[in-house]
Amino acid sequence: MPLARISPSVKVFVFTMMRFVITALALMVLVVPVLLGVLGAILPAFGYLPPLGGLGFGVQPFIEFFNMPGINRAISLSLITGILATVISTLLALLLPGLLYGNRLFGMMRQYLAPMLSLPHVTVAVGLLFLLQPSGWLIRLISPWLTGWDRPPVFGPMGGIVQDPYGIGLMIGLIAKEVPFLVLLVLAALSQINTRPLLTLGRSLGYGPMASWIYLIVPALWVRLRLPIVIVLVFSLSVVDMALVLTPSTASPLAVRLLWLYQDADLAMRFVASAAAVVQIAVVVFAFLLGWILVKILSGFGRSLAFTGHRFTHPSLAVFKPVLVVMALLPTALAALGLVAAGLWSVSGRWRFPSAWPDVFTMRHWAGVFSGLGDVLLTTLYLGASVSALAVVMVMLWLSQKPSKTLTMAENSIYLPLLLPQAGFLFGVQIMLLWFGLDGTWLALIWAHLLFVLPYVWLSLAPSWRSFNPQWTMLAASLGSSPFNRFLRVRLPIMTLPVLTSFAVGFSVSAALYLPTVFASNGRITTLTVEAVTLAEGSSRSPLGVATGLQMMLPLVIFILATSLARRRYKQFSYFR
Amino acid sequence: MKFTLSRVALKIGVMLALLFSALGLHTALNPAHAGDEKTVFFNAWGGSPVINDYIIWASKRLEEDHGIAINHVKLTDTATAVSRILAEKTVGRNEGGSVDLIWVNGENFATMKDSGLLRDDAWAFDLPSWQYTDAKALPALVTDFGVPTDGLESPWGRAQLVFAYDTSAINQPPRSAAALKAWVIENPGRFSYPLPPDFTGTSFLKQIALELANDQSVFAQPVDTVDANMALAPLWDWLDAVHPYLWQEGRNFPKNYTNLAQLLGDGEINIAMAFNPAKFSNDIKTGALPDTIRTYIHDGGTLANVHYLAIPFNASSPEAAKKVADFMLSPEAQLRKANSDIWGDPTVLSMAKLSAQDQAAFAALPRGIATLSEAELSQSLPEPHPSWVAVIEAEWAKRYLSP
Numbered sequence: 001m002p003l004a005r006i007s008p009s010v011k012v013f014v015f016t017m018m019r020f021v022i023t024a025l026a027l028m029v030l031v032v033p034v035l036l037g038v039l040g041a042i043l044p045a046f047g048y049l050p051p052l053g054g055l056g057f058g059v060q061p062f063i064e065f066f067n068m069p070g071i072n073r074a075i076s077l078s079l080i081t082g083i084l085a086t087v088i089s090t091l092l093a094l095l096l097p098g099l100l101y102g103n104r105l106f107g108m109m110r111q112y113l114a115p116m117l118s119l120p121h122v123t124v125a126v127g128l129l130f131l132l133q134p135s136g137w138l139i140r141l142i143s144p145w146l147t148g149w150d151r152p153p154v155f156g157p158m159g160g161i162v163q164d165p166y167g168i169g170l171m172i173g174l175i176a177k178e179v180p181f182l183v184l185l186v187l188a189a190l191s192q193i194n195t196r197p198l199l200t201l202g203r204s205l206g207y208g209p210m211a212s213w214i215y216l217i218v219p220a221l222w223v224r225l226r227l228p229i230v231i232v233l234v235f236s237l238s239v240v241d242m243a244l245v246l247t248p249s250t251a252s253p254l255a256v257r258l259l260w261l262y263q264d265a266d267l268a269m270r271f272v273a274s275a276a277a278v279v280q281i282a283v284v285v286f287a288f289l290l291g292w293i294l295v296k297i298l299s300g301f302g303r304s305l306a307f308t309g310h311r312f313t314h315p316s317l318a319v320f321k322p323v324l325v326v327m328a329l330l331p332t333a334l335a336a337l338g339l340v341a342a343g344l345w346s347v348s349g350r351w352r353f354p355s356a357w358p359d360v361f362t363m364r365h366w367a368g369v370f371s372g373l374g375d376v377l378l379t380t381l382y383l384g385a386s387v388s389a390l391a392v393v394m395v396m397l398w399l400s401q402k403p404s405k406t407l408t409m410a411e412n413s414i415y416l417p418l419l420l421p422q423a424g425f426l427f428g429v430q431i432m433l434l435w436f437g438l439d440g441t442w443l444a445l446i447w448a449h450l451l452f453v454l455p456y457v458w459l460s461l462a463p464s465w466r467s468f469n470p471q472w473t474m475l476a477a478s479l480g481s482s483p484f485n486r487f488l489r490v491r492l493p494i495m496t497l498p499v500l501t502s503f504a505v506g507f508s509v510s511a512a513l514y515l516p517t518v519f520a521s522n523g524r525i526t527t528l529t530v531e532a533v534t535l536a537e538g539s540s541r542s543p544l545g546v547a548t549g550l551q552m553m554l555p556l557v558i559f560i561l562a563t564s565l566a567r568r569r570y571k572q573f574s575y576f577r
Numbered sequence: 578m579k580f581t582l583s584r585v586a587l588k589i590g591v592m593l594a595l596l597f598s599a600l601g602l603h604t605a606l607n608p609a610h611a612g613d614e615k616t617v618f619f620n621a622w623g624g625s626p627v628i629n630d631y632i633i634w635a636s637k638r639l640e641e642d643h644g645i646a647i648n649h650v651k652l653t654d655t656a657t658a659v660s661r662i663l664a665e666k667t668v669g670r671n672e673g674g675s676v677d678l679i680w681v682n683g684e685n686f687a688t689m690k691d692s693g694l695l696r697d698d699a700w701a702f703d704l705p706s707w708q709y710t711d712a713k714a715l716p717a718l719v720t721d722f723g724v725p726t727d728g729l730e731s732p733w734g735r736a737q738l739v740f741a742y743d744t745s746a747i748n749q750p751p752r753s754a755a756a757l758k759a760w761v762i763e764n765p766g767r768f769s770y771p772l773p774p775d776f777t778g779t780s781f782l783k784q785i786a787l788e789l790a791n792d793q794s795v796f797a798q799p800v801d802t803v804d805a806n807m808a809l810a811p812l813w814d815w816l817d818a819v820h821p822y823l824w825q826e827g828r829n830f831p832k833n834y835t836n837l838a839q840l841l842g843d844g845e846i847n848i849a850m851a852f853n854p855a856k857f858s859n860d861i862k863t864g865a866l867p868d869t870i871r872t873y874i875h876d877g878g879t880l881a882n883v884h885y886l887a888i889p890f891n892a893s894s895p896e897a898a899k900k901v902a903d904f905m906l907s908p909e910a911q912l913r914k915a916n917s918d919i920w921g922d923p924t925v926l927s928m929a930k931l932s933a934q935d936q937a938a939f940a941a942l943p944r945g946i947a948t949l950s951e952a953e954l955s956q957s958l959p960e961p962h963p964s965w966v967a968v969i970e971a972e973w974a975k976r977y978l979s980p
Contacts, residue, residue: 248829249830250827352842368630439675
């Protein structure tokens with residue numbers, strides 16, 4: 001029966017029901033299992049896991065965990081790298097746009113940082129590895145003519161510049177990824193506040209541009225950036241894939257030790273691993289409280305500076321500007337250079353140290369893609385596209401409901417998977433999947449990806465969806481258009497750009513997921529990121545270069561396709577926004 | 578006109594979105610082709626590109642002959658797959674398991690056999706290709722690190738620990754544990770070994786322990802029946818002396834022998850090792866290593882063993898897995914595997930039992946520029962009892978992994 005013949009009231013009813021079901025389903029599928037996953041970590045941590053014969057309750061797993069050699073070091077390494085990387089990234093992201101505001105560089109920032117955002121974390125880590133190891137490209141470029149080295153140097157305690165025991169390489173990697181993320185959010189926020197008039201106001205009161213920025217803009221930005229910053233903090237404290245690549249074998253952070261415990265052949269270690277997962281959650285909570293206190297102190301300090309009318313005009317502060325710009329851009333630039341090195345390795349047939357360029361070029365490794373990585377590539381593409389499409393459809397349906405209090409609460413709860421350390425609940429989730437016999441199925445994998453893709457699609461789509469001018473749909477309604485037609489013919493076309501952009505964002509999030517893929521697929525389904533980590537952990541550079549190249553291109557191609565497609569449509573409908 | 582075009586584009590867009598969502602849901606509800614006897618989930622260490630390529634070739638050949646595809650689940654440590662199968666047994670999943678075929682030997686086999694994780698109908702002796710082997714001549718085909726295989730696993734290849742050095746940096750390589758120690762101390766930062774529990778790393782520890790032992794026969798006994806502390810004390814003394822002079826001062830270790838060879842090629846280190854006599858010839862051939870690399874073994878001999886394929890008790894596609902194991906043991910597959918231009922893993926087949934044509938083909942195989950002759954490799958050490966591995970690995974982790 002054609003759609004037009006169904007009576008309007010039935011259609012409205014169906015549409016409402018559909019939205020209701022989607023909302024309920026979304027919560028059931030997204031929030032409940034995550035909480036159960038946390039429970040699935042907490043119970044075994046206290047000794048309760050019937051399938052493995054754990055029936056009692058006690059703190060034995062915790063005792064065993066804290067007695068493990070080097071565990072305190074692992075915890076402090078996690079805390080130090082996680083907190084420092086977040087604090088530095090946040091400061092840079094808040095101040096850099098202020099330094100560059102009105103400058104030519106400001107306009108370029110968005111253009112150059114957006115592609116960085118679509119890169120998986122592990123790709124950036126691999127890039128840094130290619131560039132900064134003792135036999136890496138950086139040293140090849142300056143050897144032997146500058147350094148006199150005709151063989152890779154021995155660096156002593158630092159090891160390389162990456163894979164150092166102090167987590168410096170890991171922090172560089174995290175900052176290289178998080179600064180672009182936060183800066184782009186700052187740019188979006190700047191368009192929502194009256195930036196220029198506020199800065200003019202500051203200037204008219206006799207404050208310099210930087211002082212005006214700090215007193216007037218930063219507080220407004222802060223309110224809008226709190227949630228993403230917490231997400232960055234949680235991620236940095238619990239990152240696994242980057243840490244596997246950028247820390248040395250004898251100094252791994254907590255999240256990596258946790259992974260090892262879960263992969264131990266001795267099943268009794270699962271109890272200890274669960275204790276570790278609970279400690280990981282505690283570490284995140286501790287860091288959050290620490291950050292909260294730090295922010296209180298800083299804002300109090302800022303306020304007192306403001307009251308005394310401090311103007312940041314001390315001459316030494318002039319030095320500060322270039323230092324800040326360099327600090328913000330250096331990690332990203334290093335990562336970009338490292339990716340060039342990865343690209344070179346992927347086409348090198350032979351590349352002896354200290355040659356700056358490959359001695360022999362070959363396409364052999366790329367030819368291997370079609371036999372070896374073809375399936376992996378398709379899986380990644382297919383998984384990313386279907387998860388992202390599902391997420392976009394869900395978010396659109398969700399957003400087309402009338403706002404209500406319950407709905408707002410439900411909305412906030414979709415951030416849950418980003419606010420908990422992945423390792424903290426994924427292991428519990430895996431135990432549940434195993435219990436239900438769902439591990440290693442596409443259902444489990446798509447669901448696990450949806451957990452992480454949905455919040456990002458939401459972050460990217462919701463603001464523009466909500467800023468839609470309702471007059472256009474009202475106008476359509478007054479012309480007798482049905483709700484379904486209003487959605488399909490009026491709202492969707494006008495929203496093409498944000499919808500396709502959020503699809504691309506969702507895709508790049510899915511393509512980057514490591515731990516969720518490993519645990520939901522139980523090793524049976526491999527994506528490019530999983531393959532890249534396996535290769536980075538132990539293979540020759542050329543295949544790793546190829547995998548990194550593919551990882552780099554896939555989200556970028558989707559991103560460029562989506563936005564260029566959208567831009568063509570945007571021209572037609574830009575008037576309506 | 579323009580408007581019509583954009584409407585078409587819009588419709589296509591919406592349809593695509595719906596299609597992808599539907600496809601996603603459809604796949605979600607249809608688990609990965611498990612248990613159809615058409616796909617074999619082969620869990621095998623995935624750290625070597627040449628081995629991975631060989632498995633791809635095998636998959637193509639099996640697809641042609643039997644319509645069976647191999648899904649290579651690339652492991653960084655085989656113990657993780659063992660632990661997964663154990664977890665499946667523990668939660669009572671007796672069929673539809675996630676692993677169909679697994680590449681094992683030594684302690685992983687012993688663990689799986691003891692825990693009842695293997696298909697136990699002696700299937701390996703019934704494979705058609707078994708006729709080409711001669712277990713009387715090569716007892717290691719039926720005893721894995723001293724543990725009888727009982728047909729629970731099918732032999733796949735032979736391996737021996739070999740060392741490699743760069744002739745442009747070293748004249749005479751150190752041919753014993755004692756000489757190696759002296760060399761490492763003289764050349765700080767230029768030696769390393771793979772991070773245990775990587776099998777090459779653990780094998781290196783066993784090699785040193787055996788070389789330093791007053792009585793090597795202690796290691797043939799189960800570890801809990803002898804004084805393990807006393808037997809291993811020389812190993813820890815040796816490592817304590819050597820570690821400060823290792824690559825990156827022993828704070829960082831390459832993850833496996835592929836990484837190690839990469840470091841050798843870059844010149845970061847000058848001595849490497851592998852559990853495959855042809856590995857370095859192969860790398861010279863592909864250009865990954867300079868042609869100044871040569872291999873050697875220690876004067877007292879080096880560890881040698883056989884590696885196998887086993888089927889877990891709850892495999893989803895056990896019949897297809899048997900076909901894969903049989904193909905891997907066939908003269909065709911073994912010949913290709915033994916070719917040092919492809920992989921260079923020595924065959925487990927007995928030449929006397931092959932056709933004249935196959936014998937000639939094996940005889941004609943290229944040996945590779947840096948591969949030792951069979952005679953030079955004849956000095957070998959027997960593997961310690963599998964129970965030593967866990968003890969050595971745990972003690973190593975305690976001493977060096979988390980200083």
